[in-house]
Amino acid sequence: MSIQKLPATTNADAIWQAKVHLAAALRLAVLDGLEEGIDNHFTIIVPGRTDQYLLLPFGLHWSEARASDIIVFNDKGETLEGDGVVELSAQCIHAPLHRITGAQVVMHTHQPWATALNMLQNNRLLPASQTAAFFYNRIAYDDHYQGLAKTMAEGERLATLLQDKQVMFLKNHGVITVGDTIAQAYRRLYKLEKACQTQLLAMSSSQPLEVMGEAVIADVLQRAPEDRHPIRERERLYFEAMMRVLDRVNPGYAE
Numbered sequence: 238m239s240i241q242k243l244p245a246t247t248n249a250d251a252i253w254q255a256k257v258h259l260a261a262a263l264r265l266a267v268l269d270g271l272e273e274g275i276d277n278h279f280t281i282i283v284p285g286r287t288d289q290y291l292l293l294p295f296g297l298h299w300s301e302a303r304a305s306d307i308i309v310f311n312d313k314g315e316t317l318e319g320d321g322v323v324e325l326s327a328q329c330i331h332a333p334l335h336r337i338t339g340a341q342v343v344m345h346t347h348q349p350w351a352t353a354l355n356m357l358q359n360n361r362l363l364p365a366s367q368t369a370a371f372f373y374n375r376i377a378y379d380d381h382y383q384g385l386a387k388t389m390a391e392g393e394r395l396a397t398l399l400q401d402k403q404v405m406f407l408k409n410h411g412v413i414t415v416g417d418t419i420a421q422a423y424r425r426l427y428k429l430e431k432a433c434q435t436q437l438l439a440m441s442s443s444q445p446l447e448v449m450g451e452a453v454i455a456d457v458l459q460r461a462p463e464d465r466h467p468i469r470e471r472e473r474l475y476f477e478a479m480m481r482v483l484d485r486v487n488p489g490y491a492e
Contacts, residue, residue, distance in 0.1 A: 251285065252285070252291075254284075255283070255284055255291055255419070256304035256305075257304045257490065258281075258419040258476070259279060259281055259291055259293070259302075259304075259307055259419055260293070260302040260303050260304045260306070260307060260490040260491070261419075261476075261479070261483055261490045262279055262344070262419050262476075263279055263299040263300075263302040263490075264302055265427075266279075266426075267487075268482070268483070268486070268487065269427055269430070270349065271346050271348040271426065271427070272299045273346070274299070275295060275296055275298055276347070277346045277347060277411070278326070278327040278331055278343075278345050279292075279293070279342070279343070279345075279419075279422075280292050280335065280342070280344075281341060281342045281343075282335055282341050282342075288311060288312060289309050289311050289317060290309070290310055290331060290332065290335060291307050291308070291309060292323060292331075293306060293307060293308075293321075294316075294319070294320065294321020295321065295323065295324035297321075302490060303490060303491075304490065304492065306319070307319065308321050308323070310323045310327075310328070311332075314328035325387060326386040326387070328389070329386040329387060329388055329391055329392045330343075330345055330386045330391070330413075331343045332389070332392060333392030333393045333395070333396050334392055334395060334396045334413070334415070337396035337397070338399055338400070338401075340415035340416070341416065341417050341418065342415060342416045342417070342419050342421070343413065343414075343415050343422070344414045344415070344416075344422050345413045346411055346412060346426065347411035348412065348430050349430075350431075350433040350434035350437060351406070351411065351412045351429055351430055351433040352410070352412070353433070353437055354406075354436065354437060355407060355408050355411065355412070356409060360378070360380075360406055360408060362429075362432060362433060362436060363446060363448050364448060364449045364454050365436060365439065365446040365447060365448050366435050366436070367457060368428055369435070369436065370449055370453075370457040371428065371457065372403070372404060372428075372429065372432060373454050376402060376404045376406055377399045377402040377404070377406070378398075378405070378406045378408070379395060379398050379406065379407050379408060379410075380408050381408065382407065382408050382409040382410055395407075395413070399415070403415060403416070404429060412426070412429060414429065418472065420472045420473055420476030421469075423476065424472050424475050424476065
């Protein structure tokens with residue numbers, strides 16, 4: 238089977254590719270049960286720019302996202318390119334996270350298993366599964382829910398907490414993942430949901446969890462020299478495989 242590749246040869250190509258991948262990620266979130274209809278947000282810095290971001294305009298269902306729907310907005314929440322309006326919390330959460338942390342991609346959801354874990358007083362993801370071990374020491378925790386994100390100050394507060402972590406747990410709220418590429422950020426989001434799901438299922442048995450020790454976790458995180466698929470290659474292959482799934486079950490994201 239041939240592997241779909243989308244090489245960028247010009248800046249315009251790179252921007253279109255980012256839009257295609259963003260629309261694909263939004264549709265995948267529906268397929269994977271991570272979305273809430275038209276709410277929550279995925280953003281990416283516009284390739285070649287530093288203070289402008291790509292976003293699906295508010296009001297479109299994630300399952301119908303197309304590359305041609307994606308708009309460009311700035312820190313002020315102004316739509317610079319495309320048709321549609323930036324939802325306030327997208328501006329207040331995402332713009333400061335991009336600007337302060339330097340994250341290229343920011344994904345925020347209220348996905349059910351991760352949100353369920355964040356409803357608990359002790360919401361820590363434990364390294365009790367191999368998947369969860371990959372997130373060890375890579376999660377920031379916001380333990381003080383302060384209501385809806387209505388100001389840029391709230392996004393700045395979250396950015397200060399996130400720092401260089403890959404994931405943020407938002408108590409009573411949801412989760413955020415960041416990454417250098419859409420493929421990387423989305424794979425983290427998907428695997429995070431699976432790790433939260435298995436932990437909560439295991440906790441429901443009322444039996445003690447078998448948490449891995451530091452040495453085992455270090456071994457999990459250390460790639461073998463013989464590994465033929467470095468992490469970036471795994472991220473790319475995963476996302477390209479999922480785009481092929483979309484091509485079969487929900488095509489049209491690249492329009």
